[in-house]
Amino acid sequence: MNGNWQYAAQGDDGRLYPWGKETDPTALPKHETGRELRPPTDVDAYPKGVSPWGVMDLMGNVWQWTDEYVDEHTCAAVLRGGSYYWPSGSMWYFPQNMRLDQHGKYLLMAPSKDRSPMIGFRCVVDVALEK
Numbered sequence: 360m361n362g363n364w365q366y367a368a369q370g371d372d373g374r375l376y377p378w379g380k381e382t383d384p385t386a387l388p389k390h391e392t393g394r395e396l397r398p399p400t401d402v403d404a405y406p407k408g409v410s411p412w413g414v415m416d417l418m419g420n421v422w423q424w425t426d427e428y429v430d431e432h433t434c435a436a437v438l439r440g441g442s443y444y445w446p447s448g449s450m451w452y453f454p455q456n457m458r459l460d461q462h463g464k465y466l467l468m469a470p471s472k473d474r475s476p477m478i479g480f481r482c483v484v485d486v487a488l489e490k
Contacts, residue, residue: 364417364423364425364439364481365425365439365459366412367410367412367414367417367481368410368414368417368418368439368440368459369410369411369459370410370411370412371411372411374411374459375458375459375460376408376418376457376458376459377408377409377410377411377414377417377418377459378407378408378409378410382457383407383408385405385407386405386407386408386418386419387405387408387418387419387420387441387443387457388400388404388405388419388420388443389443390419390443390444390445391443391444391445392444392445392446392447396444396476396477398476399420399421399443399479400416400420400443402415402416403415403416404416405419417440418440418441418457419440419441419442419443419457420440420442420443420479421440421442421443421476421477421478421479422438422439422440422441422442422463422465422475422477422478422479423438423439423440423478423479423480423481424436424437424438424465424478424479424480425437425438425439425462425480425481427467428464433466434466434467435464435465435466435467436464436465436467436473436478437462437463437464437465438456438462438463438464438465438478439456439459439461439462439463440457441455441456441457442455442477442478444477465478
């Protein structure tokens with residue numbers, strides 16, 4: 360799954376962001392740090408953030424659960440894309456990773472504790488490409 364998200368976001372030219380090689384604050388939601396969480400923005404709210412394949416909203420809205428890491432001691436979700444919510448004053452949260460060559464690892468402890476309004480996922484379906 361992680362490879363599908365990465366390819367949809369990055370295309371085949373090694374870009375660091377879905378829209379290109381340079382950061383662009385107008386291509387993703389504004390960061391917020393307060394205690395009140397707003398709902399995620401609509402998927403088409405930031406058209407400048409579109410990927411080379413036309414996929415919208417891959418960065419800066421909600422962390423996207425793209426894969427899982429499991430060994431005999433640990434279970435974690437691999438998160439990509441970053442979130443609009445940037446908590447302050449807590450070491451519990453990991454730093455934002457707002458580039459396509461970065462990810463976060465969210466430790467999974469128990470189903471009752473593994474919930475966050477800042478984490479989402481994508482459904483993937485193969486489509487026929489026109490030649």
